[in-house]
Amino acid sequence: MALSTLQRNLPVVLAINLLTFLSGKIIGGREAVPHSHPYIAYLWINTTEKTKKKCGGFLVHEDFVLTAAHCWRRSITVILGARDIDEQEMTQQVIPIRKAIPHPYFKRKSFNDIMLLQLEKKAKLNAEVSLLKLPSGHSQVTPGMVCSLAGWGCIDQNISTSKLHEVQLEIQKDKECLSHFKRPYDSTTKICVGNPKEKKYGLQGDSGSPLVSKNVAQGIVSYGKMEGTPPNIYTRISSFLCWIKTTMKLFKLQGQD
Template identity: 85%
Template sequence: SLPIIIYTDKTFLSGKIIGGQEAMPHSHPYIAYLWINTTEKTKKCGSFLVHEDFVLTAAHCWRRSITVILGAHNIDEQEMTQQVILIRKAIPHPYFKRKSLNYIMVLQLEKKAKLTAEVSLLKLPSGHSQVAPGMVCTLAGWGLIGQNISTTKLHEVQLEIQKDKECLSRFKRPYDSTTQICVGNPKEKKNVSGPWESGDSGSPLMSKNVAQGIVSYGKMEGTPPNIYTRISSFLCWIKTTMKLFKLQGQY
């Protein structure tokens, strides 16, 4: 089982879109909604389809019972475009723990998703792909859109990549630029923040239809920047993991 993480510096797993807008329906066909059953209550996370039978998300979204909803815009409606698939296997990064904070997890689906206009794959970055300060990326998810204001429709927000020093000075916990990205202009009221169960943890940070980061954590008050997992640093692990479990679980 995964370790329990206790926070004492008012730093929280991210989960809320601030300053964004409703996305055009199915304009992000790779975004997947995670319905997570726990002993206390139902929680939610974001994720994204990278192979017909694998999605990526944040490791802290791990629970024993997870359902993936693909092809959705309004997750409260039974849209004809939706595909609802259970998880066969959850594989969090082996070094996921409080000190390293490698917030990445591969989820193997029970069956292959059917690729359609509303359900498609999101490209992973190449090994040399890097985002640089000043670049503007897109994030989409079903998280809270304000203080205790929930939404059932997919929202999106544009966020600016920051220099590493912005996160080094902001967070008490270690910030590692080789595996993490500092995201969100502190001068703009646009961000992702709040408790992880709010819904956007695990959602992808995208640039030109390539996944560059995964929503990880930030300050509870919602002021940017936040810290995202740098996907390019985990390409070898992602590809090896998908290959290993695909060989073990042919359909």
């Protein structure tokens, strides 16, 4: 980015980083190998707000993307197969959504932060665009396990990037999040992620992106402290398998695919 452009955008960048859910960070990570996360989705969100909102997500069916419910807006376009979101790459598939379906009991910043996006058309699966497996009902991540996260957030304070980055994050004991957050923490629907001794985390504009272990999605970036210090809270996907499968089946039966 040219200096003049950075200077013009600096007030916006600073404002974005003050709001928990309106920006994003992959801190302590590295640029991802091109298309090494073929399931990842970038959510292009049109909003009337002064600050630009962006989120991540991931493809779980040819015409469904899973993300965080707090990413909901009336106008969302999904971009699949991207490495650099500022470039018009031949691998990209740009698909508007037909329907946004947040969990019916979603409560902002606290409970059931999960949402399905039904695409206007099916994605074309290939080497750059593929599905990410959902966990089994008994699948669990445990403290000490290391999982991966990818997204297009900032790579340092006020330093943005258009290229996909990734980071390895350690699962924490529930007590770490119980002591770190004032709002309720329910271990049956949430995962505590990120070693507080390491400056490694994903947050905000990485909201909705998947926490992946052994090629299986285990969590969804939900929320964290305003300053971004780990640990952070992720939605536990295994707790919502019935809702995910039932919802996708329902919309297909209604003839909306």
